[in-house]
Amino acid sequence: MDAALKAVDITAQQMGIIMYVGRGVVNTPFELSKLLEIDSGLMTRMLDKLEKADFLVRTRSVDDRRIVHLQLTEKGLLLTREIPKIAPEVLNERLKDFSQEEFTELQRLLQKFVNT
Numbered sequence: 001m002d003a004a005l006k007a008v009d010i011t012a013q014q015m016g017i018i019m020y021v022g023r024g025v026v027n028t029p030f031e032l033s034k035l036l037e038i039d040s041g042l043m044t045r046m047l048d049k050l051e052k053a054d055f056l057v058r059t060r061s062v063d064d065r066r067i068v069h070l071q072l073t074e075k076g077l078l079l080t081r082e083i084p085k086i087a088p089e090v091l092n093e094r095l096k097d098f099s100q101e102e103f104t105e106l107q108r109l110l111q112k113f114v115n116t
Contacts, residue, residue, distance in 0.1 A: 018080060021056060029043050056072050
């Protein structure tokens with residue numbers, strides 16, 4: 001996935017951040033850290049890179065200055081529309097040699113993984 005995302009200048013981890021923020025799943029670094037199970041130091045460095053690349057901005061809450069909110073920039077929003085075009089190509093390439101039975105088994109195992 002990282003190789004496919006190189007064209008848009010992000011990593012797979014950064015893609016997750018952009019998609020979660022873009023879909024409104026999370027809007028603070030703390031929520032992202034918990035969701036992705038990433039320590040706050042690494043999260044800060046990743047957000048620094050995304051902010052420097054103009055994919056997102058961080059703003060302090062007016063009600064509580066300790067809280068930082070994340071918002072995608074126009075460039076970040078455009079990227080959320082491009083990512084769904086990239087990921088299926090990568091997955092299709094990886095799955096092309098699977099038999100129908102293997103693919104069905106993979107789906108079953110992934111469903112079991114998600115539901116536990």
